Amino acid sequence: MSLRLYQIAVDARDPAALARFWAEVLDWRILLEDPDEVVVGADESAWPGMVFLAVPEEKAGKNRLHLDLAPEDRPAEVARLLALGAVLVDVGQPADAPWTVLADPEGNEFCILGPKHSLTV
Template identity: 65%
Template sequence: MAVSLYQIAVDAHDLKGLAAFWARVLDWRVVFEADDEVIIGADERALPGIVFLPVPEEKAGKNRLHLDLAPDDQAAEVERIIALGARRADVGQGDEVSWVVLADPEGNEFCVLTPKRTLVD
């Protein structure tokens, strides 16, 4: 393959705070930290990671790209992630969907899905 996914980049105001939030959500850790970027990952060798980069502007509008999280227990994970600092978000999904839309502390939407079977199940 000529190309592979290396990192997912997230614009942020509070790099350390947002990285810490996502590290707790995913049970990852900070693998690199500088004034202009913070990277989290499962470990230093696992790809992709998530890199948080500074931007001066506020988030505007709904994300065009978002993360979908596949939990073992949707309700328990939603409550755990809210306790970490997320909030419920309405992006027009309605009441009849099986996923829960949340927003991280800087307003980036993401979904907590119903439990999914993996490819090896």
């Protein structure tokens, strides 16, 4: 039996707003939207996607799972994401860490990696 990662589920107080943030971050599109669920992805046939699900409670504590994003230009991407509404976060990383920790508008941490993590295809 083989498995593929289909989508990453994210609880959200405001699924539409958070989905739009992540669609902009990843240059993806809104693929499905209703009041309790919003799906974003590169396109309808690309996996994985992300689904944002309505929950009543705020995020509490540090994420147990987070995304690592590999940009071509970390400083430029950090600046772009801050302008979109991300915030810098201190989770105890060293001051000279080769990554930057950010949080999305609902407080979910994610990392922007440095050049050594760049992927070559």
